[in-house]
Amino acid sequence: MTKTTYKTIISCRTLLLVMILVYSTLPSFAQKDNIHQRSTTYQWPEDPLVLEKLDQWQDLKFGIIIHWGLYAVPGIIESWQLCSEDWISRPDSLDYPAYKEWYWGLKEEFAPHQFNPEIWAQTAQDAGMKYLIFTTKHHDGFAMFDTDESDFKITAGPFSDHPKADVSKHIFEAFRQKDFMIGAYYSKPDWHSEDYWWPKYATPNRNNNYDLRKYPERWNSFKQFTHNQINELMSGYGEVDILWLDGGWVRPLNTVNEEVLSWGAPIPEWSQDIDIPTIAAKAREKQPGLLIVDRTVHGPYENYQTPERSIPDDKLDHPWESCIPLGNNWGHVPDDKMKEPEEIIHMLIEIVAKGGSMVLGIGPKPDGTIGERELIRLNEIGAWMKGNGAALYATRxxxxxxxxxxxxxxxxxxxxxxxxxxxxxxxxxxxxxxxxxxxxxxxxxxxxxxxxxxxxxxxxxxxxxxxxxxxxxxxxxxxxxxxxxxxx
Incomplete structure (x- = not known):
């Protein structure tokens, strides 16, 4: 490759990055159609160890959910620009295959050399938080842990030689040292996997893009991939308290009832069943009492409900958690509009009084630091929690x-x-x-x-x-x- 060709490629990537940054700040880019609703039915778990841990979790009330991945590099909505649904915006000058190629290439740019999980854990503790949910893998399929199932991971890029390259392991340990409950967020869909989005076909929406009834061996391969990755997280990352499964459209078809249809998400004709009962049984062999949160899939593996960006109208008598981002987006987006500390505190009060918990979304920057605007707000929230947390923690x-x-x-x-x-x-x-x-x-x-x-x-x-x-x-x-x- 000539120097001129190389410079042209770099110039094109730089221009694209600028375009993406511009688009990421447009109002039309606000998340609205990917919000997980709350199931209206709840099934209490029967395992006494799960019930015990659930009661312990209900005492904590305030947690942090951290979205951090490739999307932090250009500062865009997490993963969703890869999805071709009518609420998604992408630069008009870029066709879809070129966009995907650019996005996958961000792997070679993600090198967060200022990453310090001990600072994250201290910041969260000072804010009054008591439990952690960390995105080990979002829908884009980029693993923030050292999986053997794929090279599309943080430990196979420019950060691979860093002593804390396996970021999930070090984040979990740093928060564990602060006595946090540890939750592993894991996306059931994986848009990078060719067994989920088969390159043979177009990708019209968030679902897998082939009829798995015709190609069961391909779907079985994806299921095995999923089981293997979750087993890695349950086996090699210390004590894990919560397996927080996102992507509620990946579910058995028999769980798609009128309530699910009313949410308006695209539903295929086939069952995207990845066998959660087996996943749960194997995970609990390694992590007894593990809470499993299979979001919106009502039944024995949705151990607590997770209304997103909302608070139920009335008190609920079963476990639930409002997922609220500090900004408009879950991940890092420059100049994202932030909620004020007063608003977060007011929501937390209402949530706890209605029997729930709040997990507050923070998106670290691509260099591994938490932004100044976020830190200011977390400090103010923490100052109030220091004197008033006793009215919330361990209450009913x-x-x-x-x-x-x-x-x-x-x-x-x-x-x-x-x-x-x-x-x-x-x-x-x-x-x-x-x-x-x-x-x-x-x-x-x-x-x-x-x-x-x-x-x-x-x-x-x-x-x-x-x-x-x-x-x-x-x-x-x-x-x-x-x-x-x-x-x-």
């Missing part, structure tokens, strides 16, 4: 869980926590009122963040907690106030 929903902007949780000793959401733009009121969940007569209400004791009275059938002027001045900028008391 109160029978009467909400009155206006005051939400209630209950400790295992029976104490009630009243958490009132506030608006920074408004001055604190002289009192906070609610109905129901009355404190014990003659007792005071304790402010969790400071230990202050507040007086209360019952007036016109309502509890009225007085906030003296000195208190209102001290807490003027608080996004919420948490109070604890013994109920009557």
């Amino acid at each position: 929903p109160a029978t009467h869980y909400r009155d206006g902007e005051t939400f209630f949780t209950q400790n295992k000793n029976g104490d009630i926590n009243a958490i009132t959401r506030l608006e920074k733009s408004k001055a604190l009121p002289s009192h906070i009122t609610w109905t129901g969940n009355e404190p014990e007569i003659g007792s005071s209400v304790k402010v969790l963040a400071t230990g202050e004791q507040l007086k209360w009275v019952k007036k016109d059938g309502k509890v009225l907690v007085r906030l003296p002027p000195s208190f209102r001045k001290k807490h003027a900028a608080a996004p919420a106030i948490s109070m604890s008391y013994r109920p009557a």
Whole structure:
């Protein structure tokens, strides 16, 4: 290859990168049609070890989900530009085969030499988080672990000689050292696998692109590939608490009911069954009590539900988790619009009061660092959680869980926590009122963040907690106030 030809190729790749970066910031690029809904039915697990771990997980309440992969290099929506559905945007000047070739080639550019998982773990702990979900592989098929099943992986590129090249192993260990529960996100679909997207055919949507009834040997090969990769994660990466399976359209056809059809995702005529019962049994041989979250596939392997970018309207009496990204995208996108700490705290309060947990999405940059805007928000969230986390951790929903902007949780000793959401733009009121969940007569209400004791009275059938002027001045900028008391 001549120097001139080489320079031309580099120039074309640079131009394409610029185009992708521009497109990644357009409003039409916002994720909307790849959102996983929440199943409306739930089946409790029967394994006592799973039930025990599920109860432990329900105590944690606040976790982090980290999307990090090839998509971080150009800063685009994670994986989805590879998918040909009408909500996806790609540069008009680039045909689909050329786009795929460019995307697969990002493997040779992903070298996150500032990667330091210990900093990530400390940042998450300081934010008040208690469990981790890390994307070991997203839909694009790029493995963030040292799989033997494919060379399309972080350990077979320019980062391969780094001492922490097997990033999943080092991330899990760093968070494990901080006493986090460890969750391995794994995408059931794999768009890089020729046994899922066969190059013989076009790729019209997210599903596998051939009739597997006609080519069962190809699908069986994909199933074995999937089983082998999950076995690697369950065998060689230390204690794993959660296997978080994404890509709910890869499912047995008999689980596609009217509810699933109403979500509007494309559904093929055949069953994309990868035999989750066998996966679960083998995984739990290595990881007893493992929680399996086969998202939206209701039944014994959806150990908790995962409404995405949403909060259920009412309290739920079974385990669930709202998946909320800090930005609009799950992965790193430059200049992505970020949610403010107050919004995240307000959502977390409502989620926990309704019986759920929140996992907050963060996308590290391609160099392996967490962005400054994310760090600022996580620090503010952590400052509030430090004083108020006791109102959320290890709690369960109160029978009467909400009155206006005051939400209630209950400790295992029976104490009630009243958490009132506030608006920074408004001055604190002289009192906070609610109905129901009355404190014990003659007792005071304790402010969790400071230990202050507040007086209360019952007036016109309502509890009225007085906030003296000195208190209102001290807490003027608080996004919420948490109070604890013994109920009557």
